[in-house]
Amino acid sequence: MNRKSTVKSIALLKHFQQANNQLAVLIDPEDFRESPVDFLKKIPEETSILLVGGSQVSAGKTEEVVSKLKAFTHLPIILFPGDYSQLTHKADAVLFLSLLSGRNPEYLINQHVKAVPFLQTSNLEVISTAYILIDGGCETAVVNISETQPIAATDVQQIVNTALAGQFMGKQLIYLEAGSGAKNPIPVEVISAVKKAIQIPLIVGGGIKTQAQKQAAFIAGANLVVMGTAFEN
Ligand SMILES: CC(C)=CCC/C(C)=C/CC/C(C)=C/CC/C(C)=C/COP(=O)(O)OP(=O)(O)O
């Protein structure tokens, strides 16, 4: 497969820091039933990262899907876990998400403590990520699972302050999330305000379905755009 397979040779955080206009495709292990070969053929040629994770995934599913994909692609696979039980040695890295928009200690710190015994036995690259949920105009899985509220898309000050708080805490990435299948993606005004304020790479995802929406997110300052639902069957 003629993709950007060179990415794997450098640490993935470095890749985020150095590259712009990157596309990551999100695979929800719980819903992944097609052949990995067909899936890899269908996603855009420009895809440089595969994210694997879901808000609720049954035991063993993530490892099974990562192994299947690994057999057919050199693209780096980064876990995007809704729960520490999704961790697997078969992936290359994990977004160590802390849900900073919410006030639920389980998703701010407790999942992380529970992940440590696994991580101590693993070579997974751990990428500390400030995960910020913005209202995308509909109910989303992350809101339901985490029992937290998203920040209103109009509250740009609170979003910027949350992102900067994450940076000051030492997070290595900011992820602005409208929620999987969101009606409204993160507004470009929000992306550019956050981008202007922070010095670390910015990931944007949720509700991005078209080339135009993806391009708008890049122009506003997203280093990496995540698309999932658009490529689900
Ligand atoms: C630190 C470790 C090991 C895990 C992080 C645990 C935390 C803090 C998670 C943040 C909250 C959360 C539940 C995130 C889920 C992110 C995700 C994979 C969303 C994708 O959602 P889908 O499962 O595709 O949604 P649908 O149900 O709509 O398909």
Ligand SMILES: O=P(O)(O)OC[C@@H](O)CO
């Ligand atoms: O499924 P979509 O809406 O593309 O969202 C991708 C990702 O940001 C969800 O966590």
Ligand SMILES: [Mg+2]
């Ligand atoms: Mg899903």
